Amino acid sequence: MTVLAVDLGGTHATCAAVEGRKILASETVNLPQSLPLAAALAAIAPPLHKLHSTWTAEGIGFGFCGLVDPNRARITSTNGKYTDAVGVDLTSWAREEFGLPLRLENDARLALLGEWYAGAARGETDIVMFTLGTGIGGVAMMGGHLVRGKHQQAGVLGGHIPVTLIGRRCTCGGVGCAESEASGWSLPLIAESWPGFADSALAPGKVTFENVFAWAAKGDKVAQQLVDHCLRVWGAAAVAAVHAFDPDLLVYGGGVMKSAAVILPYVQDYVRQNAWTPWGTVRVTAALLGNDAALLGVTPLFEQELSVVR
Ligand SMILES: [Zn+2]
Structure with missing residues (x-):
């Protein structure tokens, strides 16, 4: 399956189309510091549309640089960055903008998933x-x-x-x-x-x-x-x-x-x-994958039934 990947950091976002362990295409967008998340989403929509029209993705895997609740696909705390993020409904954004389901995960967790799926921790x-x-x-x-x-x-x-x-x-x-x-x-x-x-x-x-x-x-x-x-x-x-x-x-x-x-x-x-x-x-x-790790983490994020370890 082909999935769109977003790795959103404090100063830039990387958007990609990913199939299995392969990044088909990617584009990085620089973002001014202290930008609201709503504005960052507007900035990454055009490259995501471009990738989607080329590769026909089945979902969006979104890595965010803060605390998230993956079950509800909500950002729960941002540590000073994207201060509007807790109120942003990413699921609705993905559905309304692209007609796609969205999975959200913390960016560091997503990078570990990527290294586990395709890198140093296979x-x-x-x-x-x-x-x-x-x-x-x-x-x-x-x-x-x-x-x-x-x-x-x-x-x-x-x-x-x-x-x-x-x-x-x-x-x-x-x-x-x-x-x-x-x-x-x-x-x-x-x-x-x-x-x-x-x-x-x-x-x-x-x-x-x-x-x-x-x-x-x-x-x-x-x-x-x-x-x-x-x-x-x-x-x-x-x-x-x-x-x-x-x-x-x-x-x-x-x-x-x-x-x-x-x-x-x-x-x-x-x-x-x-x-x-x-x-x-x-x-x-x-680690072996550098900035690609979080992007490649979206495949297992979508394909696996990820259960909770308490
Ligand atoms: Zn601390």
């Missing part, structure tokens, strides 16, 4: 996937089913696992989350308050993971300490996820994985040393 049934980027996505599959829970928010808040009691305030309302301690948005805040930052090679430029890893490799002390701090945060979140979801495999995706050669061996060692898994060792691997 053949696995028990997986946790972390996406390290501007924020941190952390989602889980147990026994071949996405973990969703009573309020549809189990197994989807891996970035908001607290890793310290004396940490920063997070955008989710919590304190000391993995995301507020080591993600793209929090990294500049952490760096600027780090002892010695003003004298480090990082001070004059923009603080990004790319710069921090690059200066650490060149021997800058503050950059090295920041890398070490972030690795420990990601390691602690990994152990928490292992203890919560009992996976065989941890999959890591996201833009920060340009430094996979440093991150993956560290997390693998950290998990080996700190997780209580008498049955063996949880494997740690890189």
Whole structure:
């Protein structure tokens, strides 16, 4: 079957026609920040119509960058983005605009489905996937089913696992989350308050993971300490996820994985040393599909009867 896929992030949306494990065509639309969801839907309608007229899709799989209730196809919380989204009826939009049924899922869950169906986690049934980027996505599959829970928010808040009691305030309302301690948005805040930052090679430029890893490799002390701090945060979140979801495999995706050669061996060692898994060792691997993962996740989203793991 051919399905239209939408992967809606904070600053852009990718629309695609997907058949099985193949992306037939795709188009990315840049969206201004703080755009209402209704305006974003208007912006993605033309490319979706174009794809639909070429490929005749049977449904729309929609990945959204916030908390969602897949059973009702409603967005339940948006963490500051698309503040009108909770009131938007996506099912009606898809039916009225395209005459198609719609399935909604959180974008990180959809990316895990994609990696499970066509990427790094093929053949696995028990997986946790972390996406390290501007924020941190952390989602889980147990026994071949996405973990969703009573309020549809189990197994989807891996970035908001607290890793310290004396940490920063997070955008989710919590304190000391993995995301507020080591993600793209929090990294500049952490760096600027780090002892010695003003004298480090990082001070004059923009603080990004790319710069921090690059200066650490060149021997800058503050950059090295920041890398070490972030690795420990990601390691602690990994152990928490292992203890919560009992996976065989941890999959890591996201833009920060340009430094996979440093991150993956560290997390693998950290998990080996700190997780209580008498049955063996949880494997740690890189995601394979990049931005295509969420798009390819729409096939199993439509084809499978996805049951709830409580
Ligand atoms: Zn948080």
